[in-house]
Amino acid sequence: MLPLFIVIPIIASLAIAATGKTFKRLSETLSLASALSLCLLSLQALKTVITRDVIIYNVGGWAQPLGITMFCDGLSVFFLVLVNCLALLLLMYSVSYMESSRYKARYYFFFLMLVAGLNGVILSGDLFNAFVFMELSLIASYVLASFGLDSENFEASFKYAVMGSVSSILILFAIALIYSKTSSLSYAAIAESQLRYGAPGFFTLLIVLITVGFGVKVTLVPFHAWVPDAYSSAPSPVSALYSGAVSKVLGIYMVLRLFFNVIGTTPAILNLTASLGVLSIIVGVTLALYQWDFKRLLSYHSISQIGYIMLGIGLGTPLGLLGALFHLLNHTVFKSLLFLNAGSVERATGKRNLHDLGGLAKKLPVTGSTSMVASLSISGVPPFNGFWSKFLIILACINAHSYWFALFAALGSILTLASFLKIQRYVFHGYLRDAFAGIKESPLFMTIPMIILALLCIFMGILLLPGLDSNFLGLALNVLQHGREHFSLIAGLPK
């Protein structure tokens, strides 16, 4: 079943590339059909992992250590469900959003290739396979950032491409170092090897390369220069995919897998990660206060929220990891909803600057109300989902005696609330301009994903209840807590 996650989007995208220009509605139907099947398959995989703990698939029939394996355990299925369900909602939104564009076939081709690459990174069982799929999804995302054909889009895409490829080269350097030390590439073999015990400078170099290389992908603060341009120049569903899936899977999933299951870290590196996270929180929120462009402001807040996740990871305690994983899920939901709202506003009015907008709450009721829900979620107001995850992270900081981190996290939350009150006041309340008198609400395909995401924002707090917790978040947490013995634990299980 596991290769289907990669094969279905690739076949659909090839079919769209071949025939997308000749038939009228073929590209939308094909992409929606493949996204729906991917979403159902990921839920089926979740059910299988709950009962059987892991799914292992040897490509080509060659068993370990000769061949490439794909495996799906608790952490992988968490990200798999996240990416595929998000892709379904965003493709539904794109059907109406890209209606007036001339390049529909290419858009759906690259979107599906991006989804295929992300699935490949999640499911791969060895390092170099993950690297190749990571490059596939990155090339697709470099192209998607330049859709729209204004001059600014190409500049943003160029900056993103150069920084992304430099970081990929650093990651390849880290893979070369791991290979030269252990002469093996699969996660299971590296986890059992003696990588940590050798020259101490070697291990430090490896960890620093991984932090810098994946830090560009995770959008941590010293490496965030490409983010505002790329996120604001891409079309809105693509921005939602960037902040909701690409930075999570390529960055955070690989960091979690490498730091906890494959290589292992030292407390100093975890402390560094937490410090970079706190720096991201403060810098992201402070720079967002100056912005008057809607999507640029949202991208700075994306940097800030990823800082919360890295803070939770950097603490290393189980409560911190649970808070980080839950905040990852919540951030995908409310940040995607915010980007979809921005896209809806831009499609209706044609403007993105906050000074030019005003009084849209009466004209765009669904957009206005879902935007209010998402703004309250991201600021951490109870009982929306953002509150529970931020509360868990701050509680974990206090339990780990890092009181300054907790203070900065709370401060970031307050400044986030200030920023989103600014958005609400300037975009949705205030007086309506005369030029906007004739605008209408967005069509059905765009409002349904927004309503679904808003309902998820309101009700996702129930994932922390004991019955549901062990089935979804608890699976991922167990995998991370096993540490480096995880692969020897799952090696004995039958397929």
Next chain:
Amino acid sequence: MEYILCVVLFCVGFYAVMAKKNLIKIVIGVAVMGYAINLFLLLAGFRMNSEAPIITGDMYGFRPVDPLAQAMVLAAVVTGLAVTLLLTALSIKLYEKYGTFDINEIKKLKG
């Protein structure tokens, strides 16, 4: 001893990415950095007193250099080629829009 060549290539590529103002020179810098890391991968697979890993007929006492490193380098070369192609296409589009290759002029997005 040969690892010094990797370091030199990497530094040359890095300098080109950081300090040059022409778009094409930045693209060349990225490509040269990729070549440096590919060379490092190849050198990591070297064995003493060995020969090329090609089997032709039955061989007695055959000790090859590590072939897995060479397979990895092939995949990395293909990937680097795709990224270089994309960057070149973007540079051409930028030249059509702005009329110049200088990155000091291409600065519409600020803040």
Next chain:
Amino acid sequence: MNSKTAKIIARTFFSFSLLFGFYLMAHGHISHGAGFAGGVLITLAFLQVVIVLGKDAVSGIINRHNAKLVAVLGTGALLLIAALGYFYGNSFLSNYISTGTPFTIFSGGTAALFNIALCTGTAGCLVLIYLSIFKKG
């Protein structure tokens, strides 16, 4: 290009480089490198004709539509061979043709066919990229 020497050489060496590219591609499963150099050589064989003789002179055969056709056919054949492995063998990408005597051409099983599909797909894609970027020749 305006020089007669370049045009004569391009016309003569088109068939030679194409033949050499096919040779590298067919022996991909024996040499290391999986014949990727063969695919690139086929691309360059077509591209040298396009560059030297001008885009309009050869646009009857080497145009974007044909390049897209070759690219999609190559990649589609790749997926088809891999998917057939799922039905006839035990899992995805497994082997289901008999491997003959080692070190000859007909010895790789599905790896040889895979190789050919991969390299034609690559050649088609690279020619398509060149023709799409440079519109003015």
